[in-house]
Amino acid sequence: xxxxxxxxxxxxxxxxxxxxxxxxxxxxxxxxxxxxxxxxxxxxxxxxxxxxxxxxxxxxxxxxxxxxxxxxxxxxxxxxxxxxxxxxxxxxxxxxxxxxxxxxxxxxxxxxxxxxxxxxxxxxxxxxxxxxxxxxxxxxxxxxxxxxxxxxxxxxxxxxxxxxxxxxxxxxxxxxxxxxxxxxxxxxxxxxxxxxxxxxxxxxxxxxxxxxxxxxxxxxxxxxxxxxxxxxxxxxxxxxxxxxxxxxxxxxxxxxxxxxxxxxxxxxxxxxxxxxxxxxxxxxxxxxx
Numbered sequence: 001x002x003x004x005x006x007x008x009x010x011x012x013x014x015x016x017x018x019x020x021x022x023x024x025x026x027x028x029x030x031x032x033x034x035x036x037x038x039x040x041x042x043x044x045x046x047x048x049x050x051x052x053x054x055x056x057x058x059x060x061x062x063x064x065x066x067x068x069x070x071x072x073x074x075x076x077x078x079x080x081x082x083x084x085x086x087x088x089x090x091x092x093x094x095x096x097x098x099x100x101x102x103x104x105x106x107x108x109x110x111x112x113x114x115x116x117x118x119x120x121x122x123x124x125x126x127x128x129x130x131x132x133x134x135x136x137x138x139x140x141x142x143x144x145x146x147x148x149x150x151x152x153x154x155x156x157x158x159x160x161x162x163x164x165x166x167x168x169x170x171x172x173x174x175x176x177x178x179x180x181x182x183x184x185x186x187x188x189x190x191x192x193x194x195x196x197x198x199x200x201x202x203x204x205x206x207x208x209x210x211x212x213x214x215x216x217x218x219x220x221x222x223x224x225x226x227x228x229x230x231x232x233x234x235x236x237x238x239x240x241x242x243x244x245x246x247x248x249x250x251x252x253x254x255x256x257x258x259x260x261x262x263x264x265x266x267x268x269x270x271x272x273x274x275x276x277x278x279x280x281x282x283x284x285x286x287x288x289x
Contacts, residue, residue, distance in 0.1 A: 100133040102250050103152065174206070
């Protein structure tokens with residue numbers, strides 16, 4: 001299976017059609033490069049706001065993008081079907097029938113079939129400034145290339161979110177991210193590597209990158225795409241399969257062998273996946289006063 005991870009730059013589009021055309025171009029480039037799946041970062045859809053809003057205004061940006069959600073999703077379905085590629089279309093804020101906004105990742109098949117993975121754990125910025133609400137529990141998507149989970153940015157910092165997906169058969173975890181500091185990027189990156197070790201699976205991260213002085217929501221973005229596995233048999237000793245260039249807008253390709261997951265879980269130097277302690281009693285408190 002070949003992945004294309006888009007380190008998506010936050011350049012403001014002239015109009016919504018221009019934004020859609022940019023993603024269509026990435027899908028065509030990914031397909032031409034042999035990719036089976038194109039991944040966009042968390043909050044890639046917030047770049048849409050730059051088509052209308054030219055000065056930072058978080059509330060206006062959020063309202064504009066949520067209003068564009070339906071059109072955006074239909075365009076992403078057309079792109080996936082037209083390029084005949086699986087597409088994780090980043091994430092976008094969507095307003096539900098209860099009035100609450102969720103951060104939602106659309107996962108689209110080459111036939112245009114659309115499903116979602118919601119973000120469950122909100123960062124302080126999302127909860128305190130945006131008013132984004134936690135969404136539905138983790139899911140697993142069965143594709144022609146294997147079972148895939150999506151753990152959105154901060155969610156990947158919590159082992160049980162990914163473990164739920166691995167227990168349901170996921171061998172590849174996609175982590176679209178949006179971090180406004182190098183520290184935040186490293187929290188996601190190191191968490192992704194930990195999830196790969198403890199579950200003996202493959203984890204692919206994909207960040208938003210660049211500076212958007214016109215935006216209050218995505219004004220600063222840091223990171224590089226990476227694909228990680230357990231540092232063990234059938235994988236590189238470092239555990240790093242591929243990494244991109246820091247803060248560079250680019251398309252990063254990675255070839256992954258899903259069969260290697262079964263192999264390392266069977267004959268690895270350690271068997272983390274098997275040896276995960278399902279029930280851990282609270283640690284006793286020993287007084288040393």
